[in-house]
Amino acid sequence: MSPTLEVPDVEYRVRGTFLEFRPAGSGSEKMLRSRSAGSIGLSQASPRPKASVEIGAGYLADSSASTVEGKSFMSTAETNSGCVSPFGAKETRLRSAIExxxxTTCQGKQPGRGEVSDVLLHLSTLAPMPSAIKSRLMSHLLWSLGKMQHKGIKACAxxxxxxxxxxxxxxxSDLCAMLWGSVKLGLVELAGRIITALDSKPLEEVPPPSVANAMWCLSTLKLNTAAATSVFRKLLQLAVGAMRSFTCQGVxxxxxxxxxxQDFRSAAGHFLQRAVARAMELQASLFQHEELCMAVWALGKIIGRNASDFLRGEGKCVQDWLLLAFSEATERIGRLKVQGVSMIATTLKHLKQEGFQEARSFLSAAARELSGKVHQCSGQALANLCHAFVSAIQKWPETLEKPGTxxxxxxxxxxxxxxRMGARPWDYAWRDLAAVASSFARAKLHVxxxxxxxxxLLKHAEEKASLAYQDSVNLASLMNLPPKMEPRVGENPANNDRRRNRRKCKFQAP
Incomplete structure (x- = not known):
């Protein structure tokens, strides 16, 4: 979910009110000084950074990195008059402000609004800079803006x-960081340009964390272009070879x-084996909450409806890791987000084997925990959870042997x-309301x-001419009542998913 940026190998020394920046190993080279902590200058001779730190949605900044905060660079940034720089004062101040x-963003702090606006106002100052320097500065800027979810940036600039x-x-590395920032900011056209640039380069030197992050970006964009397909195929091949270097977030x-x-699911068999083997090495307990939910959901999505056949064959390691993940999720059930619980519950519908005690334990804990958190669930999450809970009753009847469980x-x-849904039906889509009703009907929950x-729901549905026939059937089946609507002329009652997906509930809140 995040790209990798390389953290400069630097030394920070504090002398009185001065903060000095010096590239490591620069000896007696001249240093840039700043009166304010918000101004850090980068010399043109600074070496390429060596260390790499994974950043993004699950970013944990290097604790040794210095916290930098400052005011508007156009008013407070001052450079040492004795420092020799090929750039003018304006360019030097902009570089200091971007760094x-x-x-500041690396430390998890929110920069001031004035700092961001000043940088964006003077972006054109970067135009005459050398490509190597502009590459680093733009990667830092776009990543920072994406990290803070900044709104209002002008794409044309x-x-x-x-x-x-x-x-x-x-x-x-800079292109991968810029791609992540562009995706987080919703700059699709700029992301397309970056993908084209990546397609023109050999990607063998991309660091492993950047490989996973770039794959996430391409899947999020869903661009049906030749460049995007080519880059994703190259990254998938690199991921197979570099999987031993992936962290939990990368997996x-x-x-x-x-x-x-979807186009790559069928060709991902070797990648899947490597990814699950790496996950087994890392252990499920090391995954963050969001990472654990994503990995479980993705495995269920990849193996699909043929999960039972897959898990009996070469996918034994997949089954073993899923069982460990279910046990870990059960222990964390009170700390997982509702959406994450829904993602794991959705995966269970693909598992048809008997004896999945870990899966049954997870569903039991989820039903107990979420009974008091229904107001936090989206309509889709409620539909997925109801479907999973009811399916478990039908698949694993042995769970009903002990009363009160x-x-x-x-x-x-x-x-x-x-x-909740009966009192506030206008908060949910018809598709979700009908799915929940259908699940209740299958479980025969006569309460x-x-x-x-x-x-x-039936009372409101009578007044909604736009309600699909199948939705009416689902609602009526809840009470074993005949539907009060007839199929429209030319409508196939068994195939109206597309219209139901687009239709939203038209109730008005009182």
Whole structure:
């Protein structure tokens, strides 16, 4: 979910009110000084950074990095008059401000609004700079803006500054960081230019964390271009070879990317084996909450509906890791986000083998934990959870042998869902309402709250001429009632998913 930027190998020394920056190993070379902590100058002779730190959604900044905060660079940044620089004062101040913005963001702090606006206002100053320096500064700037989810950046200014021909001269690591920032900022056209530049370069030197992050970016963009397909294919091959160097975040990102890229699922067998083997080495307990949910969901998506056949064959390691992941998720159930629990529950519908005690334990814990958090769930999450809970009752009837265990928890969850969706149906799409009703009908949950929910939906549905026939059937089946609508002329009752996906509930809140 995140690119990799290289952290400069630098030395920081504090002398009185001065903060000095010197590239490591520079000896007695002249240093840039700044009166304010918000101004850090980079000399043109600074070496390429050596250390690499994984950054992005799950970024953990190097604790040894210095915190840099400052005011507007156009007013407070001062450079040492004795320092020899090939650039003017304006260019030096802009470079200092971008580096200050980058280091502040690396520390997880939010830069001041004035700092960001000053940098964006003077972006054109970067135009005459050498390509190597501009590459580093733009990667730091775009990553920082993407990290802070900055809104209001003008895409045209970046397009004028970064032409396709110039992007092809940028460093690979910088291009990967710029791609991540562009995706987070929603700059699709700029991301397309960066992908074209990546396609023109050999990608063998891309660091392993950047490989996973670039795969995530391409899957998120979903660009149907020759360059995007070519770059993704190259990255997939690199991921297979570099999988031993992937972190937990890299494994989760790459699995998610392959799961979303439908054209590559069938050709991802070797990659899947390597990814799961690496996940087994890292252990499920080392995955962050979001990474664990992403990895489990992606595995279920990749192996698809043929999961039972796959897990009996060469996918034994996949089954072993899934069982470990389910056990780990059960222990963390109170700390997982609702969306993450829904993602894992969705994966369980592909698992048809008996004896998945870990999966049953997870569903039981999820039903117990989420009964009081229904108001935090989206409509899609509620539909997925209800489907998973009901499917478990049908697949694993042995869970019902002990009274007061699984089914009672599901009934308690169903009551909470029925109360919430019945009281505020305008907050949900018709597709989600009908899916929940259908799940309740299959489970035969004859409780007052569920029946009141069905009656309320049918009452509203009678007034909605845009309601699809299959939705009406799902709602009516909840109470074993005949549908009060007839199929439209030319409508296939069994195949109206496309219209239901586009239709949103048209209720108005009181």
């Amino acid at each position: 200050a913005l980058y280091w 970046l397009h004028d500054l970064l032409s396709c021909s110039e992007l092809m001269t940028f460093h690979l 989760a990102n790459s699995l998610w990317a392959v799961a979303v890229a 699984y089914k009672e928890k599901v009934v308690r969850f169903a009551k909470a869902v029925a109360k 007052p709250e569920v029946r009141d929910f069905a009656e309320a």
